[in-house]
Amino acid sequence: MAAETGSNQSVERAFTVLRAFTAGRSELRVSDVAKTAGLGLSTASRLLATLEVAGFVDRDPVSGLYRLGLDVVTLGGAVLNAHPVHREARQVAQNLAGELGLGANVAVRRDDRLFYLLNFEGRQSPRAFVLSGQRNPLHATGLGKSLLCGLTPTERRELLPDAVLTGYTPRTVTSHERLDEEITRTLARGYATEVEELALGRACVAAPIRDGSGAVVAALSVSGPLSAIELGTRETALARAVIEAADSISIGLGYVGPAHLPSDLEAAR
Incomplete structure (x- = not known):
């Protein structure tokens, strides 16, 4: 049960991180995401890294800023088409x-x-x-x-x-x-x-x-x-x-x- 609860919390936090990009600015620093999502800096950084691997956020290699990834569009398109x-x-x-x-x-x-x-x-x-x-x-x-x-x-x-x-x-x-x-x-x-x-x-x-x-x-x-x-x-x-x-x-x-x-x-x- 503890593992299940922890897993649910991780999913909720990941969605909170994604929603941070809908609050106004399209490109955010890790600290911006942490503040908007109400998370610790290390937690926000870890979740962003995971979401980047999954294709749901992209990181600019020069500025280090994060933005939503194109895989979010794939999900959105599937929702709308259905x-x-x-x-x-x-x-x-x-x-x-x-x-x-x-x-x-x-x-x-x-x-x-x-x-x-x-x-x-x-x-x-x-x-x-x-x-x-x-x-x-x-x-x-x-x-x-x-x-x-x-x-x-x-x-x-x-x-x-x-x-x-x-x-x-x-x-x-x-x-x-x-x-x-x-x-x-x-x-x-x-x-x-x-x-x-x-x-x-x-x-x-x-x-x-x-x-x-x-x-x-x-x-x-x-x-x-x-x-x-x-x-x-x-x-x-x-x-x-x-x-x-x-x-x-x-x-x-x-x-x-x-x-x-x-x-x-x-x-x-």
Whole structure:
């Protein structure tokens, strides 16, 4: 039993070391890893050496700095390829980004945060990094509001205590009363919007994705700078495109409910 406990602790520590590289900086000294992971210097050094042999971290021979190794990508790719939402959404999101010239993103809920499964960038919304694997708050994003459509007001309050409703900009929703209004509006029209609630100068339009049981299992959005989104003139067209794409993914997951298109969008078809 002692050996089993020790083995489990070693695995937990190894994962803690790997997570240290997701805290901001991509290249770290042994001392940086030790501090972030809460480990002793010798323990961190030993674990890094083991992970390097396994291919999960690389060490720069000149600077001595460590970074995540490419074998992590192999694991990540296997996880994504096995995920049913990722399989159904990948081509749909890629097509949407190409057609609209905006970023197309798909996320699921992981506890009290949204988790990006994939993203594609259109010509009007380039990024120098990928969003896959990153997390964002639920209350401050269009994707998050869409994901929260699957919860009752009571469940939302249990999941997101008042202290969690952080204000990222002056436009962030920071009370459950306002969040309830946003969710009600999202359910009524079939899509959510976000305008400078998480980051200034950016906006998005999002819609929930449902599985065969009708449960909200993911969300799809298009996003970009305000100059590209132009909700004042493009909201109806963007909402229609996002809802149709989300419905297509939902159908692929076995959802047989009616497509949720608001009356004005249905009339515009």
